[in-house]
Amino acid sequence: MTLQNRVTPFGELAALPGRGMMLGNRGVLHDDERRIVRISDVRRWIACRLEYRGRRRELMRPRSWTELFFLDEAAAFAAGHRPCAACRYASYRRFKTLWVACHGGSGKADAIDERLHADRLAGRKQKRTYRHELARLPNGTYIVLDGTCGLVWDRRFLAWSDAGYTSWRARPASASVDVLTPRAVVDVFVAGYVPEVHPTAESAKRFEASESG
Secondary structure, three states: OOOOOEEOOOOOEEOOOOOOOEEEEOOOOEOOOOOEOOOOOOOOOEEEEOOOOOOOOOOOOOOOOOOEEEOOHHHHHHHOOEEOOOOOHHHHHHHHHHHHHHHOOOOOHHHHHHHHHHHHEOOOOOEOOEEEEHHHOOOOOEEEEOOEEEEEEOOEEEEOOOOOOOEEEEOOOOOEEEEOOOHHHHHHHHOOOOOOOOOHHHHHHHHHHHHHO
């Protein structure tokens, strides 16, 4: 049985087969029958490593936090999550340092989570998006282009799927698009944070190189 714990870049929870590269936590989202009953239980939405110190968990154990899965870190950011300060400490420290450089403040986790919560949702469940010039968006940003959700990566737009990036096209030189990655996170990308992406993102680069050669 495929559980409803795969997270799309829209932040939605779906029953999809792809496990992805990253684990996530939003608190207890399921009931004792492992059915999703809410999209969030806390404001601290984090993205974790799939493996940490050999720990093993039973998925969706009753009254325990719900294990969520993302294609990669870029997709986790798009959904509104940020690096875990425990299992991904180095990534969290870099993200926090650049966050403070961009947004000021103390850089405490609670303050970051408060801002991310405001940026990721419009109301209780609706994804917050905004329009932006595509040419000015940094690597790692998720957008919707001509009805397709995908990743901005170098000169390309890579279409998302739960199993990997399925196709690519050249990034249009002039376009205004709907952005899925929270605005505050995009600012951190501009400042120098480069999120981890699924290996299929490199397939587009190799294909492009072979064509140009």
